[in-house]
Amino acid sequence: MLTFPFTEADPIQYPGPPPKTSQVVIVGGGIIGVTTALFLASRNIPVTLLEKGRVAAEQSSRNWGWIRKQGRDADELPIVIEASRLWRQLADECGEDIGLNQTGVTYLANSDKDMAKFEEFMKIAAIHELDTRLLDADETAKLISGMSRRFKGAMTTPSDMRAEPWLAVPALARLAVRKGARIVENCAARALEISAGRVKGVWTEAGYIETSSVLVAGGAWSSLFLRRHGVAIPQLSVRVTVAATEPMPEVYSGAAADDHIAFRRRQDGGYTLAAGGSHLLYLGPDAFRHATQYLPALRDNPFGTRYFPFAPSGYPDGWSTPRDWAPDSASPFEKMRVLNPAPEPAGLRSVEHNFKRLFPQFESVRLKAGWGGMIDAMPDVVPVVDQVRAVGGLFVATGMSGHGFGIGPGIGRVVSDMIQGNETGHDLSRFRLSRFYDGSPVRLGPAL
């Protein structure tokens, strides 16, 4: 019986109340918050992680489970290379099967234009000595068996991995707790207490925590949380639909995609399916506020985004979602414990159709599950990982833009060092918050 995705019907694993003081408080129990807590606790730093719903119930259990270096933004690549090493180490340390497998990631080319794009990435891959290779049509057909059509070719990285997100992130949370982190579920952070330009504490729905350092790793909710404190992040979120087939014969042990279909072998013998580059943006006040910053992404892929005029009530960018509230009254965060959008029925039909068109021999294979997820995105498709200059002790790691699962442990390690005031070992200037306000042009990272 599969248990994904998580919802608020799942039992609370980490009840409150939260402690009265904690050296570090983390807002958000996705892969970023959990791995940051883990690395801080490994250094014996007292850390409390607040999760308004359940650990990993939003993006971090709903994702495709790809852990890839392939196709990454050049500035993310050193961090994701570190993350790949950390995934192996943490999988060993947590002593649970998280479905981590080195089975490769492959992008399929429909045209010479696709192959030309792959060649661009090969230059970056060469700098980092990745095992990424280009395949011709015959090699592609050999790698993924039984495809009904021939592709121009492919780009593949055999050392890329997969894991089961709904197993991995909860297992990492258990490891963090074993190392000394405190996790409190069903506990929304409502607001920060800031005095003389420094963080002094966090107001939660279950009381006040005195602290000197706060990390906001709230996924799709980060901008709503921070805006109230004068920190503006041009973050939006888009809805995507995912499906899982029942177990079926193996066509490829890794993860692959073209423009129409993305598929990834799961540990249970089924495939996780999704549409390559299609998503739905619910329009709300932030979508209009940040529209100009998203124009380059829109021009790059004009048909990738569909629009719905009303962000649903209670969503981070809902028209009726409050933008301000008192710390002693209910906030939008506890009003929606788990952002759990329904999958689009047409989206489920379309991924099933596209998968079976590619593998017609599996016409009788059924979908066993379908779910939706809200991906938090930034205008340039790379995250914000930074310290907020105007508020001492405030850190942000958010906007992972659809690829934060694979890089998660790398970001967690980096942010834990940033909070401790240590060298992070990576050039993080690409991920600075000020890039949206210092006149820098939007430099688009790769979309997939």
Ligand SMILES: Cc1cc2nc3c(=O)[nH]c(=O)nc-3n(C[C@H](O)[C@H](O)[C@H](O)COP(=O)(O)OP(=O)(O)OC[C@H]3O[C@@H](n4cnc5c(N)ncnc54)[C@H](O)[C@@H]3O)c2cc1C
């Ligand atoms: C369908 C889908 C497919 C994807 N596929 C991949 C993939 O194959 N590979 C990959 O690398 N990435 C993938 N991603 C992206 C990846 O899942 C995300 O980038 C990553 O999980 C983000 O982690 P996070 O910790 O930043 O946010 P989240 O996982 O969204 O966690 C944020 C948490 O913060 C909590 N929170 C928010 N506000 C508050 C508050 N005020 N108080 C307390 N708690 C709060 C939320 O409840 C939530 O649990 C995919 C995403 C989706 C949705």
